[in-house]
Amino acid sequence: MGSRYVVGVDGSSPADAALAWAVRHARRDGAGLALVHVADPEQAMHDLALLDEAEAAGERLLSGAAREIRSAHPGLEVSTELLSGVPVWTIAERAGAGDTVVVGTGKTGYVSGRVLGSRSVQFALAARGDVAVVPVFDPRFREGVVAGVDRTETAAFIGARAAREAAERGMRLTLVHAVPAELAHGSRADAESPLALAADAALAVEGMLEIRSRLSARPPADALLDASRGSALLVVGPGAATPSPLGTTLHAVLLNANAPVLVVRP
Template identity: 30%
Template sequence: MSTHVVVGVDGSVPATEAVEWAAADARRRGLDLRLVHVGPQWLHEGDAGHCARALEEAAGRARAVADGVKVTTEVLSGNVVEELIRESAAADALVLGSRGLGGFAGMMVGSVSLAVAGHAAGPVVVVRTAGAAGAAGASGHGTVVVGHDGSDDSRAAMEYAVEQARARHARLHVVSAWQLPVFSPYAVAYSGLVEDVVREEQAAARERVTPWRQANPDLVITDEQPCAHPVSALMDAAATADLVVVGSRGRGGFASAVLGSVGHGVLHHVTCPVAVVRPRQEDRA
């Protein structure tokens, strides 16, 4: 069982926000915090000094946000994406800012964060906004939103979302978006079939949430089954959320949920922190 949260640090403002979010998360869930800075494979003296200063400042900020949380730091060298993916293997979650500088040169949604989220061993949280709700214990909306379609990845996302909602004493809101099959606009005779499809899809989505309610009676779990594109549905729900959780891949309504489609769209358009969750290898067995 993982006992720590890892944060990528480079001294940028988004990375600092990621440190604050992760420190608060570690405190809520009783985990340690590990801060890493990934530099070039061959660090010059000036680069090493920058790395050390970035980590020292980040550690100070983390301790200010979450006094009592064990904070460790380490400078790593090598390829940023590869090193962060390697760190994710032993971490409960990996937290990143949406863009960075220095060791995360060019890091913006669509590059390092997308690459890491698509291949990390567990949850990757991308923190986009300044003062993200709940980052330092501030009151937020009190809601965690999760996209769910019954796939392995969305089940892993549900597990992470349940843990987050419980730690935050928040409501868990489950979004099961789906889209109608394409019918000819002249096929009036299909109107009854369309109504049947709507009822069946909504009933199946509601049924998938029932075991989660039964297994977590201490949580308030609400759900909706919008007939809409998954990105649009999650964007709407995210307007009043402190965290949005999605699986890295899906099926049915989330059939295109690979990074670059739904995950890509959510990371680009949702302004609150977003967690992308892949089932760990032991969970896939």
């Protein structure tokens, strides 16, 4: 089985935004599109009729969405699956390490204690592969790809992945690295700094790519959210040195996403 974009379908505006994003990227990459609806049995644990009704509604959502997509994009491979369980963990379990899970989020904003994006954090924890977190937005008015570069071990990987995304869109790439103010001068001059390593890897992917490197003395989440406001995509790594838990910066970014966020794993 090749790589797929796996997206939950539930009829909500955030889910619709995630689905539209997944369709565009599956077409771009020649990948499959897997539509999943999860009926949560706990919501109808005392009434089997309610569960049957929820599953029937899910089937209608899936078939309707698949029919519209196949009609608009005949060459796109579309599959549907109705599952039962806790939605986040069930969808993450069905997605392979080479798949990208796409999830919508109803929150757009800045770091101010907002919590309604917590589902995206759960997906980023649970999924084995990449996760795209998509707010409700109009892609026509977005420009540029931003990448968060945190440490030398992952800098080249992040730079290369972000460069591919920028090149596919024909957009510039902005690399962002947050450091304490007293370390900024040394980081600018260091050819082995995370920013330099990321830029070198990006140029190796696309030599004609316009690349901007930005050092910031602000807290990392603030720096990334500020840089990505109005951008087409923010590319970040898991953040922590181990796969789980997520780094605190990524946690804050996902809770307050103001642009599509692609969490990539080496």
